[in-house]
Amino acid sequence: MENFKEIGLEKLEQTFSLPDVVSLCEEEDSLVILDQTQLPAREVFLKIDNEEELIDAIVRLKVRGAPAIGVAAAAGLYVCFARTLANITSAQLMQTEFQALANRIRASRPTAVNLSWALDRMTVLFKQWIAGKDKISSTDFQEIKTLLRVEAVRIKEEDIEMCKQIAQHGVGLIASGSRILTHCNAGHLAVSRYGTALAPIYLAQACGLNPKVYADETRPLLQGARLTAYELMRFGVDTTLVCDNMAASLMSQGMIDMIMVGCDRIAANGDVANKIGTCGLAVLAHYYKIPFYVLGPTSTFDPHTPTGKDIVIEQRSASEVTDLHYIHRMAPEHVGVYNPAFDVTPAALVTAYVTEKGVFRQIQDFQ
Ligand SMILES: CSC[C@H]1O[C@H](OP(=O)(O)O)[C@H](O)[C@@H]1O
Numbered sequence: 001m002e003n004f005k006e007i008g009l010e011k012l013e014q015t016f017s018l019p020d021v022v023s024l025c026e027e028e029d030s031l032v033i034l035d036q037t038q039l040p041a042r043e044v045f046l047k048i049d050n051e052e053e054l055i056d057a058i059v060r061l062k063v064r065g066a067p068a069i070g071v072a073a074a075a076g077l078y079v080c081f082a083r084t085l086a087n088i089t090s091a092q093l094m095q096t097e098f099q100a101l102a103n104r105i106r107a108s109r110p111t112a113v114n115l116s117w118a119l120d121r122m123t124v125l126f127k128q129w130i131a132g133k134d135k136i137s138s139t140d141f142q143e144i145k146t147l148l149r150v151e152a153v154r155i156k157e158e159d160i161e162m163c164k165q166i167a168q169h170g171v172g173l174i175a176s177g178s179r180i181l182t183h184c185n186a187g188h189l190a191v192s193r194y195g196t197a198l199a200p201i202y203l204a205q206a207c208g209l210n211p212k213v214y215a216d217e218t219r220p221l222l223q224g225a226r227l228t229a230y231e232l233m234r235f236g237v238d239t240t241l242v243c244d245n246m247a248a249s250l251m252s253q254g255m256i257d258m259i260m261v262g263c264d265r266i267a268a269n270g271d272v273a274n275k276i277g278t279c280g281l282a283v284l285a286h287y288y289k290i291p292f293y294v295l296g297p298t299s300t301f302d303p304h305t306p307t308g309k310d311i312v313i314e315q316r317s318a319s320e321v322t323d324l325h326y327i328h329r330m331a332p333e334h335v336g337v338y339n340p341a342f343d344v345t346p347a348a349l350v351t352a353y354v355t356e357k358g359v360f361r362q363i364q365d366f367q
Pocket of ligand 1: 061064065066067183184185186187190191195196197223261262263264273274275276296
């Protein structure tokens, strides 16, 4: 089996053509991101070289997905900090500026632990370097820039490796033709490359297992319709777009073999914070006895948060629900669509029947 996976992984690496969502442009000391609010209609790359643009990109999900947010925050911290050096006249001022900048980036989105995890890694490195310094020279500026840039690149490279490992571990769960329900986007567009929940699917595809994915559209921002369907179809994966309210219909008809989702923060007791709607899928999966898999890098595990109740859940603007964002097409051309007009709810799930004859817990009671 290992050889099977290795051959598949080699094919995946050779044939995967989606552009990275976060890259460092070294010659210009700037961050380049793929603006995910423009997908699937347009692939627009944004050059980011200041704090306002970086924070706006994270807050508005131009770059999104727990690992990708961490990689962008680390690279963005390096880029923005490098631009402050011209005004730095002492080690104390440098430390103050660095910490304040890191804290403002950290505050952009609270739930995904990877954001603070990546910033902590950069901060530990910076503090080790500046310890004991009082005077600062231009040589120091170059040295700290190199250290931070190397660390930001390392965080991205490690993320890619973790996604490949997740793919290899996860592909063992997938049989030929497995029908997999996904939620939101935990694919290439949420990480440095390949994905977490989608990584095993890409590897399964490369191994010739032909997985069939049912992608939840994932209201309100439609990461499933706009992003998951887009990237899976780019790789030739059999993809069917479903509305979020269709999951039970699919499962009740035996059309789903497993559910694979990403994660934003895993508490010490194993509770998982992930895109809204994930818990509902887990309940349905439990009821229909369908395996429910959470996939993500260990950087998403947070031992300092005891339980899911202690995870800060980001509250976003009402307009995301009231307005249909992204007025251009919300899903790729030719994507398969499942759109039944009705579904069947098992009697066991009906708490009571309310009729002109009264309220009854059993259908037999009023016949
Ligand atoms: C691989 S982590 C992806 C994770 O992040 C998404 O949230 P958002 O689109 O708001 O960044 C969603 O929870 C995914 O499962």
